Amino acid sequence: MKFLIVDDSTVIRNIHKNLLKEKKFSEEGILEADNGATALELAVLNDIDLFLVDWNMPGINGLDFVKKIRGMAKYAETPIIMVTSEAAKYMVVEAIEAGVTNYIVKPIHGNVLWEKISKYIKQ
Amino acid sequence: MKAEYINPFLDASIHLFKTHLMYSIKNKPPFVNQDNQNLHEVSAIIGLAGDIIGAVVLSFTRETAIAMAERFSGQKYLAMTKEVLDAVGELVNIIAGNAKKDLAEFRIEISLPGVITGNKYRINWPQGVPVITIPFESDAGDFTVNVSFKEPKKR
Numbered sequence: 001m002k003f004l005i006v007d008d009s010t011v012i013r014n015i016h017k018n019l020l021k022e023k024k025f026s027e028e029g030i031l032e033a034d035n036g037a038t039a040l041e042l043a044v045l046n047d048i049d050l051f052l053v054d055w056n057m058p059g060i061n062g063l064d065f066v067k068k069i070r071g072m073a074k075y076a077e078t079p080i081i082m083v084t085s086e087a088a089k090y091m092v093v094e095a096i097e098a099g100v101t102n103y104i105v106k107p108i109h110g111n112v113l114w115e116k117i118s119k120y121i122k123q
Numbered sequence: 124m125k126a127e128y129i130n131p132f133l134d135a136s137i138h139l140f141k142t143h144l145m146y147s148i149k150n151k152p153p154f155v156n157q158d159n160q161n162l163h164e165v166s167a168i169i170g171l172a173g174d175i176i177g178a179v180v181l182s183f184t185r186e187t188a189i190a191m192a193e194r195f196s197g198q199k200y201l202a203m204t205k206e207v208l209d210a211v212g213e214l215v216n217i218i219a220g221n222a223k224k225d226l227a228e229f230r231i232e233i234s235l236p237g238v239i240t241g242n243k244y245r246i247n248w249p250q251g252v253p254v255i256t257i258p259f260e261s262d263a264g265d266f267t268v269n270v271s272f273k274e275p276k277k278r
Contacts, residue, residue, distance in 0.1 A: 008235065011196045011210045018197070056216065056235060085213075085220025089227060106217050107143040107195075 177272025
């Protein structure tokens with residue numbers, strides 16, 4: 001199982017990473033990027049099973065990243081979970097239309113995040 | 124500035140600090156900050172653009188910033204590290220992003236957060252626009268949420 005965490009906040013990436021490690025996923029399978037451009041490179045070079053993506057990032061933002069990922073045949077069905085502070089309804093709609101699988105508004109506790117993402121994880 | 128524009132920031136702050144981080148907090152009534160400068164040593168700032176133009180600033184003492192960053196991240200910090208600054212930036216990002224839910228009639232873009240530290244600094248708030256300060260008391264220390272934006276035109 002390979003994850004890609006995309007968030008410009010180191011603290012948020014660590015929170016997500018620690019949650020996955022607690023759930024016994026190997027650290028080698030948890031990739032991270034602090035911006036959309038690096039994330040795209042990682043997505044091209046690897047086969048990601050699940051994306052956790054923030055919206056507001058420098059350069060390519062989360063929404064544009066999702067659109068680009070959905071344009072790649074190998075990621076047509078891959079779960080993309082957007083985890084963002086952006087709570088406006090119109091943004092949720094925009095993200096879903098861009099191909100996001102689930103939309104989670106920060107702040108969120110680890111156990112609730114896990115509840116929401118675990119259904120997309122192939123154990 | 125109308126309460127309907129300030130309440131979303133107040134509610135988002137209460138949700139973050141009380142419901143999520145589980146601090147015991149109490150807010151005092153918001154007031155128009157005449158000198159605009161009663162800021163603590165650590166301030167996280169985020170810009171608002173689109174239908175609403177302005178800024179939101181979350182301001183703490185160093186001790187409160189470190190305590191809140193620890194609670195938020197689940198890590199221990201002994202000083203104002205990069206991670207503490209990152210966490211404080213994320214807190215103001217969450218307040219601004221969450222407040223947008225209750226400002227549904229407007230299209231608002233939020234900038235990436237920035238964090239300022241030091242004993243003497245000034246924020247160049249938008250000219251001619253009042254700064255509304257919401258003071259909070261918490262068991263991690265006092266802090267303020269400061270909001271300044273031009274009265275928006277409804278769509």
